[in-house]
Amino acid sequence: MADKDKFFNKYYRAFVIPLGFLLYVFVSYIINPFSRYWEYVSRLSGGRQxxxxxxxxxxxxxxxxxxxxxxxxxDKWMPWERQPLKRSITQTIVVLVAVFIALNVLDYISMLLFPPPPEVQELFSKVDTWQFFVVxxxxxxxxxxxxxGNYxxxxxxxxxxxxxxxxxxxxQLKETAMQAQLQSLKLQLDPHFLFNNFSTLSAxxxxxxxxxxxxxxxLSRVYRYMIANLNSxxxxxxxxxxxxxxxxxxxDIRHGSNVNISVNVSDANKDKGIPPITLQLLIENAIKHNIASAQQPLYITIYDEGDDLIVKNNIQLIQHTLPSTGLGLENIRKRYALLFEREVAVNDTQSAFQVRLPLVDF
Incomplete structure (x- = not known):
C-alpha cells in the first residue's frame, strides 16, 4: 500500500497539470466562445500556435x-478535521489571492521580456483581461x-x-482469549491434576x-479465581x-521441597496490570518439563525489575517426555501483543529459562 501511495504521489502532477490545461482551455471557451483571442490564435502560424x-x-x-x-x-496548518467550513473558505481565498499575485507577476515579467506589438495589444480589451483572471x-x-477530493x-x-x-x-483477541480459557480449564480440569489433588486431599x-x-x-480459591477471570x-x-x-x-503440599517457588515483588508494581492466569501457565510449564526431586530441586523465582515482571526457573529437562507444544507461552505472547502491543521477552539458556513480562498501567 505504501508503494502505491509513493507511485501516485510521484506522478500526481502528470495528471493534475494536463487536467489544469484542459480546464483552462475548456472554461475559457465556454465563458466566451466569441473572444477575439480565438480568432487571433487561428491566424497564427503553426510555430506561433x-x-x-x-x-x-x-x-x-x-x-x-x-x-x-x-x-x-x-493540511498542516488547518486540518479539515478541526474546522471544515473555515478551512474551505480560507483555502479558497488564499488560492485566489496567490494565483492573482502570481499572474500579475508573470504578466509583468512577460511584458518586460517579450513586449507584444501594438496591433496585438489593441485586440484585447479589459474584459478579456479580467476574463483571463476569472478563468x-x-x-x-x-x-x-x-x-x-483525493485527500x-x-x-x-x-x-x-x-x-x-x-x-x-x-x-484475534477473542480467539486468543478463548484459547487461554480452554488452556486454563484444560490445566485445571485435567484428570491427572484432579486425581493428584484429590489424592493429596484424601491422604x-x-x-x-x-x-x-x-x-x-x-483449592476452591484457585477454581473461584479461574472462573471469575475467564472473561477478563x-x-x-x-x-x-x-x-x-x-x-x-x-x-508445596504436593511436591514439598522438590519445588521451591519464591516471590519478591515491590509494592510499587503490584497495582500495575497483567493478563490473568499468566503466572500459573508459566509455573505449570516449568513443573511439567523439568525434573523436581529431592536430589534435583526445581527453583522458580518471580521478581520485578523496573516495570517488568520476571519468571525464572533452572533447567533440568525431563528425558523422553513429549515435545512441548508451546501453546501456553504462545498464548501469553499473543495476549500481550493484542492487548498492549508489547513483546514478551524469553531468554532460554542451558542453565535457566527466563520470561520477562511487561507490567502495564490500567
Whole structure:
C-alpha cells in the first residue's frame, strides 16, 4: 500500500497539470466562445500556435503548483478535521489571492521580456483581461477541489482499512482469549491434576485434618479465581499474586521441597496490570518439563525489575517426555501483543529459562 501511495504521489502532477490545461482551455471557451483571442490564435502560424500552447501549459503548471502547494500547506496548518467550513473558505481565498499575485507577476515579467506589438495589444480589451483572471481563478479552485477530493478519498480508504484491522484484531483477541480459557480449564480440569489433588486431599484428611481443610480452601480459591477471570483481559498484579499464593500452597503440599517457588515483588508494581492466569501457565510449564526431586530441586523465582515482571526457573529437562507444544507461552505472547502491543521477552539458556513480562498501567 505504501508503494502505491509513493507511485501516485510521484506522478500526481502528470495528471493534475494536463487536467489544469484542459480546464483552462475548456472554461475559457465556454465563458466566451466569441473572444477575439480565438480568432487571433487561428491566424497564427503553426510555430506561433505552439508557442501559445506552451505559454498556456506554463500558466496551467503555475496554477496547479500554487493550488497544490496551498492545499498541502493548509493540511498542516488547518486540518479539515478541526474546522471544515473555515478551512474551505480560507483555502479558497488564499488560492485566489496567490494565483492573482502570481499572474500579475508573470504578466509583468512577460511584458518586460517579450513586449507584444501594438496591433496585438489593441485586440484585447479589459474584459478579456479580467476574463483571463476569472478563468485562471476557476481552474485553480477546481484543481484545489480535485486535491481535496483525493485527500478525503485517501482518508476514507485509510479509515476503512483501520476499521477492518480493528475488527481483525478484535477477532484475534477473542480467539486468543478463548484459547487461554480452554488452556486454563484444560490445566485445571485435567484428570491427572484432579486425581493428584484429590489424592493429596484424601491422604491429608486422615493424617492432618486441619491441613486438609486449608488445602481444600486453597483449592476452591484457585477454581473461584479461574472462573471469575475467564472473561477478563487484564487484572492487577496484586490479584494475580494472591491467586498464585493459593496455587503455591497446593504445589508445596504436593511436591514439598522438590519445588521451591519464591516471590519478591515491590509494592510499587503490584497495582500495575497483567493478563490473568499468566503466572500459573508459566509455573505449570516449568513443573511439567523439568525434573523436581529431592536430589534435583526445581527453583522458580518471580521478581520485578523496573516495570517488568520476571519468571525464572533452572533447567533440568525431563528425558523422553513429549515435545512441548508451546501453546501456553504462545498464548501469553499473543495476549500481550493484542492487548498492549508489547513483546514478551524469553531468554532460554542451558542453565535457566527466563520470561520477562511487561507490567502495564490500567
Amino acid at each position: 505552439l508557442v501559445e500552447l506552451f505559454i498556456a501549459l506554463i500558466i496551467s503548471w503555475m496554477i496547479a503548483e500554487i493550488s497544490l502547494a496551498t492545499a498541502r500547506w493548509m 485562471c481563478s476557476l481552474v485553480s479552485i477546481l484543481i484545489s477541489a480535485v486535491h481535496t 478525503f478519498l485517501k482518508r476514507w480508504k485509510n479509515s476503512m482499512l483501520e476499521a477492518a484491522q480493528l475488527q481483525l484484531d478484535a477477532a 491429608l484428611i486422615e493424617e492432618d485434618p486441619a491441613l486438609a481443610t486449608s488445602f481444600l480452601e486453597k 483481559d487484564v487484572i492487577s498484579l496484586n490479584q494475580e499474586l494472591n491467586f498464585i499464593a493459593a496455587y503455591i500452597f497446593l504445589i
